[in-house]
Amino acid sequence: MKFAVVNFPGSNCDMDLYYAIKDGIKEEVELVDYRKTSLAGFDGVLIPGGFSYGDYLRSGAIAVHAPIISEIVRFANEGKFVLGICNGFQILTELHLLPGALIQNEKSRFICETVTLQVMNNQTIFTNRYTENEKIRIPVAHGEGRYYCDEQTLEELKANDQIVFRYDENINGSVDQIAGVMNRQGNVLGMMPHPERALEDIVGSSDGLKLFQSIINQVRVNN
Amino acid sequence: MTEPTAKQIQDSKLYQQWGLSDSEYKLICEKILHRLPNYTETGLYSVMWSEHCSYKNSKKVLRKMPNKSDRVLAGPGEDAGILDIGDGQAVVFKAESHNHPSAVEPYQGAATGVGGIIRDIFSMGAQPFALLNSLKFGPLKDGQTKHLVNEVVAGIGGYGNCIGLPTVGGEISFENCYENNPLVNAMCVGLLNKTDFKHGTASGKGNLIVYVGAKTGRDGIHGATFASDEFTDTKNKQRSAVQVGNPFIEKLLMDACVEIIEKHPNWILGIQDMGAAGLVSSTAEMASKADSGLILNLDNVPQRETEMSAYEMMLSESQERMVLCVKPQFKDNVLAFFKNFELDAVVIGQVTGDKQYKIYHRDELVTDIPVRSLTEDVPEYDRPEVEPKRIAQDRDYHFVPKIDSLIDTWQALLKQPNIASKKHFYQTYDSQVKADTLVQPGSDAGVTRIRGTKKAIAMTNDSNSKYVYLDPYVGGQITVMEAARNIVASGAEPIGVTDCLNYGNPENPEVFWELDKSVEGIASACEKINTPVISGNVSLYNEYNDEAIYPSPMIGMVGLIDDVKKVTTIAFKEAGDLIYLLGNTFNDFNGSEIQLQQTGSIKGGLRPLDLNEERLHQDLIRQAINQGLVASCHDLSEGGLAVALSESAFDKQLGFEIETDLTSAQMFSETQSRFLVTVKPEDKTNFENLVLRDFQYLGQVTEDSTFKVTTKDETVSINGKEASNNWKEAIACLMK
Numbered sequence: 030m031k032f033a034v035v036n037f038p039g040s041n042c043d044m045d046l047y048y049a050i051k052d053g054i055k056e057e058v059e060l061v062d063y064r065k066t067s068l069a070g071f072d073g074v075l076i077p078g079g080f081s082y083g084d085y086l087r088s089g090a091i092a093v094h095a096p097i098i099s100e101i102v103r104f105a106n107e108g109k110f111v112l113g114i115c116n117g118f119q120i121l122t123e124l125h126l127l128p129g130a131l132i133q134n135e136k137s138r139f140i141c142e143t144v145t146l147q148v149m150n151n152q153t154i155f156t157n158r159y160t161e162n163e164k165i166r167i168p169v170a171h172g173e174g175r176y177y178c179d180e181q182t183l184e185e186l187k188a189n190d191q192i193v194f195r196y197d198e199n200i201n202g203s204v205d206q207i208a209g210v211m212n213r214q215g216n217v218l219g220m221m222p223h224p225e226r227a228l229e230d231i232v233g234s235s236d237g238l239k240l241f242q243s244i245i246n247q248v249r250v251n252n
Numbered sequence: 253m254t255e256p257t258a259k260q261i262q263d264s265k266l267y268q269q270w271g272l273s274d275s276e277y278k279l280i281c282e283k284i285l286h287r288l289p290n291y292t293e294t295g296l297y298s299v300m301w302s303e304h305c306s307y308k309n310s311k312k313v314l315r316k317m318p319n320k321s322d323r324v325l326a327g328p329g330e331d332a333g334i335l336d337i338g339d340g341q342a343v344v345f346k347a348e349s350h351n352h353p354s355a356v357e358p359y360q361g362a363a364t365g366v367g368g369i370i371r372d373i374f375s376m377g378a379q380p381f382a383l384l385n386s387l388k389f390g391p392l393k394d395g396q397t398k399h400l401v402n403e404v405v406a407g408i409g410g411y412g413n414c415i416g417l418p419t420v421g422g423e424i425s426f427e428n429c430y431e432n433n434p435l436v437n438a439m440c441v442g443l444l445n446k447t448d449f450k451h452g453t454a455s456g457k458g459n460l461i462v463y464v465g466a467k468t469g470r471d472g473i474h475g476a477t478f479a480s481d482e483f484t485d486t487k488n489k490q491r492s493a494v495q496v497g498n499p500f501i502e503k504l505l506m507d508a509c510v511e512i513i514e515k516h517p518n519w520i521l522g523i524q525d526m527g528a529a530g531l532v533s534s535t536a537e538m539a540s541k542a543d544s545g546l547i548l549n550l551d552n553v554p555q556r557e558t559e560m561s562a563y564e565m566m567l568s569e570s571q572e573r574m575v576l577c578v579k580p581q582f583k584d585n586v587l588a589f590f591k592n593f594e595l596d597a598v599v600i601g602q603v604t605g606d607k608q609y610k611i612y613h614r615d616e617l618v619t620d621i622p623v624r625s626l627t628e629d630v631p632e633y634d635r636p637e638v639e640p641k642r643i644a645q646d647r648d649y650h651f652v653p654k655i656d657s658l659i660d661t662w663q664a665l666l667k668q669p670n671i672a673s674k675k676h677f678y679q680t681y682d683s684q685v686k687a688d689t690l691v692q693p694g695s696d697a698g699v700t701r702i703r704g705t706k707k708a709i710a711m712t713n714d715s716n717s718k719y720v721y722l723d724p725y726v727g728g729q730i731t732v733m734e735a736a737r738n739i740v741a742s743g744a745e746p747i748g749v750t751d752c753l754n755y756g757n758p759e760n761p762e763v764f765w766e767l768d769k770s771v772e773g774i775a776s777a778c779e780k781i782n783t784p785v786i787s788g789n790v791s792l793y794n795e796y797n798d799e800a801i802y803p804s805p806m807i808g809m810v811g812l813i814d815d816v817k818k819v820t821t822i823a824f825k826e827a828g829d830l831i832y833l834l835g836n837t838f839n840d841f842n843g844s845e846i847q848l849q850q851t852g853s854i855k856g857g858l859r860p861l862d863l864n865e866e867r868l869h870q871d872l873i874r875q876a877i878n879q880g881l882v883a884s885c886h887d888l889s890e891g892g893l894a895v896a897l898s899e900s901a902f903d904k905q906l907g908f909e910i911e912t913d914l915t916s917a918q919m920f921s922e923t924q925s926r927f928l929v930t931v932k933p934e935d936k937t938n939f940e941n942l943v944l945r946d947f948q949y950l951g952q953v954t955e956d957s958t959f960k961v962t963t964k965d966e967t968v969s970i971n972g973k974e975a976s977n978n979w980k981e982a983i984a985c986l987m988k
Contacts, residue, residue, distance in 0.1 A: 170685065228687070231816060
């Protein structure tokens, strides 16, 4: 199985994701430059965290004009899996591949902390190795991670089981304590917390490992 | 605007406004140039001869620092120092102050302090991997100080978070003397493959000088001169001397520089960051190191403002810029390489054989002076020094606190701003990006692993200016040893030091005495534990209305852990673990937090530090950790045993039950050379047989979060949850 980690100018968690695949689950992985126009040969796309283009305009707002983007959209529409973490989540909402938006944290401060998440839906490509309602410890690091959507969207998210992760304690003021959502088809996930920073007990938690193992698990089952 | 002529500069003594003294100006005219320098040249001398660039006031003192060990690959004189850590790898680190800019424009001042120190690391060919900082402010009383604190913290976070380097450690403290002159010191640590090491030199006639990075604007002109002057009520608004940072550009620049050095080492002969005094300082230093000459053509410099003069371009401190010395045959490769990162890269000059520094601007030769006159001919000053009166007056004063209620004193001390948790601030820094952080802020030292090896690096920033104020020599020693204990308690071997020496005006003999004595203290301590001082910076003239800050040396220490299994934290691990205190406790209350709490100020002399005992205790802890006998370890510092016990218990919400023959007051004594250690019951005999002396068994870690304490005077039961809340909430409350 071969993963693409898309690298935008200013992405800074690209290597963390690269190592998560290479060392964490020992699969094939390649960094893909934002100027490339093809994702041929890849089974899945990972969009890393960071500050693409410095996030000077609005998080993710400039990245969505990069050449690789139309290929990511095609990939998502074909039902292949796309995972966006932190800035990657912001890019996916900017692209409307995921509903809602990420706005400045309630207390308007950047927050870096390892927090407790609840796995709300363990029947997904990304979470099938977790148990239902499992509590996991995953680091967050963001200034604009407050998930916002209108009430109707929230009802749809709930009705379709699209809320994948919720914060145990609402650290940033997110609607319904949402930490991660997927699209209706279930092949695109965006999340603010960083599972790629929680792969070994030595760095504080290994609870993120199952997320990457889930993807492998699912793809193997499908094949 | 037409620039004044050389004669007008002489007559109006314009050079004085730029910081050159009459005698220095005379030296330039009569001994170096044998003519009057023009406007641009006078500007170049004034920044290059400022204290900030030349260390003319501090050089003599700095030579007292040890800078050699088996590990040292590069020491002072390069952008940063380098220490060998085996396996073909080395660590590169340096700390730098950004005090003056932060006082005037706190967000950008702090942000560009971080940006500058990162460039110092990757200009050596190293990949930066961790940041630390040491901040000092006035008391958190008025809105102005709180604004300053918020903006400095936001600036540090804004830059480090965006560029994607974890901030793994640091310190923040509050004293009256920093109210109008805050201190902002930042440190960066990087990893170098020894073969990638690049000197900052420009050698070989005909080789090209290439400018890379952000465009040059009018920001930060005369920043170095500004940093070498004092603040007064009328002189505190020089905003034009402050730079503006762009971490996004720096991220591109960092990635590009690291990659070009790693993949194409033969393209680049030398590389240097444009920091203080920008273009002139970087190019002059590179040429001076190689004893070569340079010709620069300023018309090629990327500019973001129009009509900039040569003077403005040469002195601008615009951020995110580097200078490279490139072999002509690789010119096109180098320019294309940076273009691929969407960075400006242009040839702005070349190396010559005549040892002259020549600048052309609009086809006019605007500077023609000897290269080395900028870097080597700076007069060195031997400043007079006098012991301040307070030292002799208060030497025999011994403060001993009176403890009416051990419980109330204990709880109140945990709320003191210098002791309370700083999480309110450091949780706004990304401490985990890169996924290599093993110990995050909040323990004794930050620890980062080196991916692909078993090794890890421990890092800390420490200072205690209260002690240095009371006794610069002993205070200097204490600063080093406290840093060393933090490194040792984390499971590491201390291997080297960088420093920021923050003081008042060196032309004041009392200030110079403080500088000299504290450096002697630092040097003696560094020698004792074999930690050479391999880089650093000096920040003098930290005064407001002629009132100097406390002498405030900051020590940034780095330690090596050969196996990540040895990483140790301060947190008590589980109930039943045995608690030991290593080191004897005396009535050391002068300069302590308990003295500050009870009297509102500090006073008295310090007991000499026994360096042999200090070293012995550090070695014992290292041996115990190496043998796997230590469950947790915490250095004792401000607030003494009471605070160390509390902090160790808070992380896992545990408690403890202890009995000691110390008095209740001595629970707060700040005697040096002590560690708090917990040991699993099965390791009791091995631990006690190893340590043998100077230790006291105190008691056990308990499940219940209560602190049960029996001193020589009394037995009390302290509510651990309340203690934890006091400690955790105090800063957020004060910042409201």
